[in-house]
Amino acid sequence: MVGKPKEKPAAVLVWYREKDLRVADHAPLVHAGEGAVPVFAGPVPERVAPRLGDLAARLEALGSGLVWLPGDPREELPRLAAHLGASAVAAHGFTEPAARLQEDRLAQALPCPLRLFPGETLAGPLGRHRVFTAFHRTFQREARLEAPLPAPRRLPVLPELPRWPAGPLLPLGLEPFLEDRLADYAQGRDRMDRDGTSRLSADLHFGRVSALTCWTEASGRPGAEAWQRQLVWREFAHHLVRAWPGVLEGPFQDAFRDFPWRSDPGLFRAWAEGRTGYPIVDAAARQLLATGYVHNRARMVAASFLAKHLLLDYRLGEAHYLAHLQDGDLANNSMGWQWSAGCGCDAQPWFRVFNPVLQGRRFDPEGAYVRAWVPELATLPANRIHSPWEGPLPAGYPPPIVDHAAAREAFLQRAKAHLRRSSSGS
Numbered sequence: 001m002v003g004k005p006k007e008k009p010a011a012v013l014v015w016y017r018e019k020d021l022r023v024a025d026h027a028p029l030v031h032a033g034e035g036a037v038p039v040f041a042g043p044v045p046e047r048v049a050p051r052l053g054d055l056a057a058r059l060e061a062l063g064s065g066l067v068w069l070p071g072d073p074r075e076e077l078p079r080l081a082a083h084l085g086a087s088a089v090a091a092h093g094f095t096e097p098a099a100r101l102q103e104d105r106l107a108q109a110l111p112c113p114l115r116l117f118p119g120e121t122l123a124g125p126l127g128r129h130r131v132f133t134a135f136h137r138t139f140q141r142e143a144r145l146e147a148p149l150p151a152p153r154r155l156p157v158l159p160e161l162p163r164w165p166a167g168p169l170l171p172l173g174l175e176p177f178l179e180d181r182l183a184d185y186a187q188g189r190d191r192m193d194r195d196g197t198s199r200l201s202a203d204l205h206f207g208r209v210s211a212l213t214c215w216t217e218a219s220g221r222p223g224a225e226a227w228q229r230q231l232v233w234r235e236f237a238h239h240l241v242r243a244w245p246g247v248l249e250g251p252f253q254d255a256f257r258d259f260p261w262r263s264d265p266g267l268f269r270a271w272a273e274g275r276t277g278y279p280i281v282d283a284a285a286r287q288l289l290a291t292g293y294v295h296n297r298a299r300m301v302a303a304s305f306l307a308k309h310l311l312l313d314y315r316l317g318e319a320h321y322l323a324h325l326q327d328g329d330l331a332n333n334s335m336g337w338q339w340s341a342g343c344g345c346d347a348q349p350w351f352r353v354f355n356p357v358l359q360g361r362r363f364d365p366e367g368a369y370v371r372a373w374v375p376e377l378a379t380l381p382a383n384r385i386h387s388p389w390e391g392p393l394p395a396g397y398p399p400p401i402v403d404h405a406a407a408r409e410a411f412l413q414r415a416k417a418h419l420r421r422s423s424s425g426s
Contacts (some may be wrong), residue, residue, distance in 0.1 A: 009035035010087035011159075013077060015106075016040045016066070017099070018048050020092045020119060020207035021055045023062065025148035027117035028090035029155075036155050037084065038066050040164060041073035047292070047326060051206050053167020060166050064155035068164035073102065078109045084159065088112050092119040092207075095238045096330050097245045121238050122211050122231065128243045132346045135236050136229070148213045173199055174209055178217060186226035190297045192280075193368035197296065198227065201327035204234070211235070237331040240345055247345070248334050250315070255422040256343035256350075260414065261313040270401055271306050272320055274374070277400035279386055280360040281305045283373035290373070292326035297363050303340035304354040309407040311414065314341035342415075350415055353408045360386035 012032035016039065023029060029036055038059050044052055056066040069076035077089060093103060093116035107114040118124060123143035129135035177198045181188070188196025203209045211231055218224040240247050251257050270276055274285035284298035294302070299321075306317045318337040322328045338344025342352070364370060367385035371378045376397040377385055384390055389399055 009033065009156075011035050011037050011081075011084040013081055013084075013086050013089040014038045015073070015077060015089050015091035016055065017091070017094070018045075018206060019094060019099075021048075021051050022208050022210065023055070023058045024151040025119070025210040025213050026092075026151070027119055027149060028092060028115070029152060030149050031090045031115065031117065032088075033152075034156055035087065036064065036152075037080075037086070037158065037161075038064060038155075039069065039077070039080065040066055041069040041071065041076040043070060044068075044164075048206070050167055050170065051208060052164050054170040054208070056164045057166035057169055058151075059155065062152055062155040063157060065158045065166070066164045067158065067161045069162065074106050074109050077106060078111060080161075082111050086112050088115050090115045090117065092117055094120050095241050097241075097248070119210060119212075120207070121235050122215060123235065125242060126239065129236075129239065130345050132233065132236050135239060136232050139232055139235065145212060145215060148210060148216055170208070172203060172209055174203075174214060174217060178221060182218060182221055182227060183223040185223045189226070189230075190363050192283075192295045192298050192364045193366060199293075201329075201332075202293070205327045205329045205332075234332060236346075237329075237335040240335060241331045244345075247338065248330060251341075251343035252338055252345040253343050255419055256341075258422075259313075259343070259418055262311040264310070264312065267310050267401065268306075268312055268316055270398075271302075271310060271312070271317070275398050275401075276305070277389070277398045278305065278356040279367075279370040279374055279377055279388065280356045280364065283370045286373040288321065288324050292324055294321075294325070295369070297359070298369070299336060300340050301354050301356055301359045303337050305356055307341040308353045308411045309356075309402050309404070311407075311411060314338065314343070350419075351412060353411060355404060355408075357386050357404065 012035040014028045014032045014036050020026065029038070040052060052066070059066050069080065081089060089110055089112065091114065094100065103114065103116060122145060123139065126135065126138045126142060129138060177200065181196060185196065188194050200209065200214065204211060211234065215228055215231055218227055244252065271281070272285060274282035276282055280298060281302050284294050284302040287298070288294045303314065303317055306312050307314045314337045318333055322333050335344060339348055342348055342350030360370065366382045370385050376394045377388055380388055380394065388394065388397060393399060
């Protein structure tokens with residue numbers, strides 16, 4: 001007796017977005033199983049395109065591919081779901097308000113259910129914490145981290161639909177970091193002149209590797225605790241956006257919402273182009289424009305300089321970074337800028353003003369970072385490279401745009417006066 005042929009599973013659209021471009025530890029892909037139809041809908045930004053090519057290649061290696069529909073997901077996905085008779089659309093749910101609104105609108109437009117899965121962060125909501133240490137304690141006590149999901153062994157062949165072309169496979173830096181640099185991470189992560197960080201921020205932002213995979217692969221290795229603490233800081237940034245979405249628009253601290261920032265486009269251009277006369281600040285600006293990346297310590301110094309030396313609205317720098325960073329994550333970028341400006345949740349005190357010269361001498365003692373990005377100063381000795389004005393300035397390099405001591409005092413006086421007025425209600 002011949003058995004009935006196996007019925008083909010109903011299609012399940014796996015809705016990829018810019019922040020989950022992977023096949024491993026991807027719950028929607030696993031949920032879709034033998035009905036999986038991976039799809040990306042919408043225009044593809046330049047920085048996303050090579051990562052989408054990498055994803056398409058990995059999906060093709062599993063027997064599938066990546067459907068690409070160039071229009072609005074709210075129109076394209078319902079049309080495709082109806083065409084294929086899909087039983088569901090499966091996707092990761094994201095933290096940012098715009099992403100959540102997109103999910104809500106799509107759910108209303110679909111002819112089938114939208115099923116959302118966690119995957120952007122390590123854990124779900126953990127209360128409403130304003131201080132990182134309290135959040136970290138809650139995370140340690142309550143977060144239940146499961147093993148990352150393996151990539152499917154095989155996926156079904158795609159229907160005849162437009163595809164995004166497979167591109168070259170991009171390297172993932174997790175294993176080299178864990179093998180070569182994790183053990184020394186705590187000691188080396190602030191050194192701008194060393195390759196001491198994970199350099200995984202862009203891969204985490206685009207979801208090429210999940211935070212859970214990073215956490216799990218690091219666990220038990222020497223040096224893991226310090227790096228895992230930074231993953232919890234990332235978690236905290238997303239927690240803040242989930243609990244207080246207004247932090248993406250302005251300062252977390254009410255007292256700074258009407259702070260009298262200076263308006264000076266020329267000063268901002270000098271900062272953004274790396275022409276302030278402060279080598280660390282200028283190196284950070286030029287590294288950003290050249291590579292789309294900035295060392296985290298340099299980010300903090302440059303951000304503090306914009307807000308507290310130049311008295312320019314931190315949101316100008318926040319937007320500039322978001323436009324140029326390869327790892328431009330809204331939540332992390334917002335938290336970082338508000339931390340440096342002293343107006344955020346659990347930020348550095350507003351009255352702490354980084355001295356860019358001392359920061360350079362401490363975290364780039366031989367000047368290697370500055371020499372890499374500010375070639376005008378390459379011939380200066382280490383004892384002058386962070387304060388080139390202490391002798392004849394090299395040709396083409398500007399004098400300091402402000403005096404550190406005077407700028408620090410001007411910011412402190414302005415901040416004190418503003419906070420007095422704010423506390424008195426006047």
